[in-house]
Structure formats: structure tokens, C-alpha cells
Amino acid sequence: MRFTLPPGPPITFKARLHDARTATAIGRWLALTFLVCFTTGVLSHFLQHPPGWLADHLPSRPYWGYRLTQGLHVVSGIAAIPLLLAKLWAVYPRLFAWPPVRSVSHALERLSVAVLVAAALFQLFTGLLNTFQWYPWPFNFVPVHYAVAWVVMGALLLHIAVQWPRIRDHFTLDSPGTLSLPEADGPNRRQLLVGVAAAVGAVTVTTAGQSVTALGRLALFAPRSPAYGVQGLPVNRTAAAARVTEASLVDWHLTVHGPRPFTLTLEELNALPQHEVTLPIACVEGWSKSARWTGVRVRDLLERAGGGPGSRARVVSLEAAGAYRVMDMGRLYAQDPLTLLALRLGGEVLSLDHGYPARIIAPNRPGVLQTKWVGRLEVV
Incomplete structure (x- = not known):
């Protein structure tokens, strides 16, 4: 019809x-x-x-x-x-x-x-x-x-x-x-x-x-509540999603490339001067929360590797794949005293989901660029 x-x-x-x-x-x-x-x-x-x-x-x-x-x-x-x-x-x-x-x-x-x-x-x-x-x-x-x-x-x-x-x-x-x-x-x-x-x-x-x-x-209908998460902070990308396991970190060490390259174990990193900052994680999905971070200043590591005051940094994660596995950090970020290779969150050792053994935390930065499970740092 x-x-x-x-x-x-x-x-x-x-x-x-x-x-x-x-x-x-x-x-x-x-x-x-x-x-x-x-x-x-x-x-x-x-x-x-x-x-x-x-x-x-x-x-x-x-x-x-x-x-x-x-x-x-x-x-x-x-x-x-x-x-x-x-x-x-x-x-x-x-x-x-x-x-x-x-x-x-x-x-x-x-x-x-x-x-x-x-x-x-x-x-x-x-x-x-x-x-x-x-x-x-x-x-x-x-x-x-x-x-x-x-x-x-x-x-x-x-x-x-x-x-x-x-x-x-x-x-x-x-x-x-x-x-x-x-x-x-x-x-x-x-x-x-x-x-x-x-x-x-x-x-x-x-x-x-x-x-x-x-x-x-x-925030009854917010997609994410910052009040809940591992160590009091939400997690977007877990270690399981990044295929990072505790077994793969047994022999972990940080490699720093530059004119004077060197490597550091976790114990040696902990022995370096530690700095504490309070910075937010702010993700592209809209949620954010401030937290207390402790670690080594990135600019100190770059300087030790021969990087000058104008050097950038490139950070490489241990995660197997991902759009942000390799992250470039401009001069102002790399040289900012608030930018850390963080080893602790809220006074506790980083959990695996938060990037153990080391992660980046920097001011005024999207959360996807706060690289977790750092394996290599390069002077650029």
C-alpha cells in the first residue's frame, strides 16, 4: 500500500x-x-x-x-x-x-x-x-x-x-x-x-x-569522580592496559641519554636530592585533582647528562604501545623546577597503575603527557 x-x-x-x-x-x-x-x-x-x-x-x-x-x-x-x-x-x-x-x-x-x-x-x-x-x-x-x-x-x-x-x-x-x-x-x-x-x-x-x-x-552525573582511585587519585590507563607487569620491572633502571649519558637504579634515584610539589592531574576527559608528588627534578637529570639550560626532554615509557608512549617536553616544561620524575604519590611509593617505578609530573600539562612507567629520558 x-x-x-x-x-x-x-x-x-x-x-x-x-x-x-x-x-x-x-x-x-x-x-x-x-x-x-x-x-x-x-x-x-x-x-x-x-x-x-x-x-x-x-x-x-x-x-x-x-x-x-x-x-x-x-x-x-x-x-x-x-x-x-x-x-x-x-x-x-x-x-x-x-x-x-x-x-x-x-x-x-x-x-x-x-x-x-x-x-x-x-x-x-x-x-x-x-x-x-x-x-x-x-x-x-x-x-x-x-x-x-x-x-x-x-x-x-x-x-x-x-x-x-x-x-x-x-x-x-x-x-x-x-x-x-x-x-x-x-x-x-x-x-x-x-x-x-x-x-x-x-x-x-x-x-x-x-x-x-x-x-x-x-557531581551526580559526572563521568568520573576524582575522589575515588588508587592512592586517592583516579587512573585512566592501567598497567594491565599498558602491558606493564611487576615481573617486567625486576631489573628496571632509568637510562638518561645526552652528551654524558648515564643510568640509575631505583635505589640510586631515591638517593638523589628529592623535591616535593603539589600539582594537579588534569585529564582531557575533564576530571582533575591535585596531589602531592615527590621525586627528582627533570632539569637536574638533564643537566647531569650534559643538557644546557635551553634543552628539551624526550620521555619514553615502558608500555608496549600507545599514542603517547613517547612524549616530547618543550624547554619551559623541562626546565621548570616543578617538573619531576616522580617516585612517590602522597608520601607513598607509586602504585603500578600510577606509573611505578617512576613517572613524569609537570605543571600546566594534559594528563596524557604525564608519562608513566618511564624507562628512558633523553636530552633534546
């Missing part, structure tokens, strides 16, 4: 909340969250994958910098989800506009909107799944997420440019329209916006506690 649509225009939407004023009001909030999310996301990407010309200029201070920016990245991305859904609700009747295409320019405009909506939905929901470390797709998340971010921002700027006359007409409170609508139209615009703001506040407060310590008790 075949079903055909009756001739003529489709459904008419009478509710006045599906209008440019409502869409503009929500769009202002959505644009702000997208801007924060995009800016902090680009910063995170360059901290993780710095081009050669930038590596020596990435700042190691403030030591809590990455904790703040990545927390903002994840929080703004989660907050953007209800805002995007509300925005789509306000404008979806335009999908049924008749005729669907009025001209070539109108077709291009609709195509740009389709790209913007598809890219934004893809970006926000894949980013949300990343916070849970769940990747039900065949592609590499990091480069695709980074590339689509630029598509979203390009499409958003084009959309704002095309719609600017309408946005300008409805941007301020004294613009045409009214906040009070007839009762027959259901909730008025003010009530709708209050409801959207409440939804954004709810998802923010109940997830931000994974990176904002003061909100930790309210």
Missing part, C-alpha cells in the same frame, strides 16, 4: 515561541558556550600536539592552567547540549517551510545550516562520549574532533553573517516582540528561557564537580 502526502503546504505552526526572538535569545547563550568550548579545545589540542615552532614557547605556568581550561572545555560542551536542543526546537518549523528551496542562494543557505547542525550534533555528542572513554566508532577521535571543531565554527560564523539582519532586530530587550504571550500559546518566552537556563544549570552543576572541587558533592 502506498501513502502519499496531500498537495499544498505542510503543517502550519502557530505557537509564537517558534520565532526569531526566541531563537536569538537562546542563540546568544549557545554562541558563548561554543566560543568557550572551541577556544579551550584548540588550546588543549596544541598542548597535546604542539608544532615544532611552538613547543618551546608553551608556558608551564600557571601550574593550574590546564586544569582550568580543560574543565571549562568539558563544562561548556556539556552545557551546550541542552542549549543546542532548545535552539533546534525553536527553529525546527522552518524545516517545513514551503517551498523548501526558493532560489540558489536559499538552497546554499539551507545547506550551510544542515552542515552546521550535523557538525554541532556530532561534535557535542562524540565529545560527551569521550568523557566516558567510550568510542563506538572506527576513526581516531582526537584528529576528527579537532577538524570538525573548525567546521562547526566556520559554519557558525557563516550562519551568523547570513542571519545578522534578523539577529540584530531581535538581539536586545527593546527590540520588536514581547516577552508576554497569550495564554493560548502555552508557556511564554520568559518561562521557556528560565526553563532552558535551569536545564543548563542542572547539567553543569551535576557534572562540573569532576573538575571543580567545591562542587564535588553535587
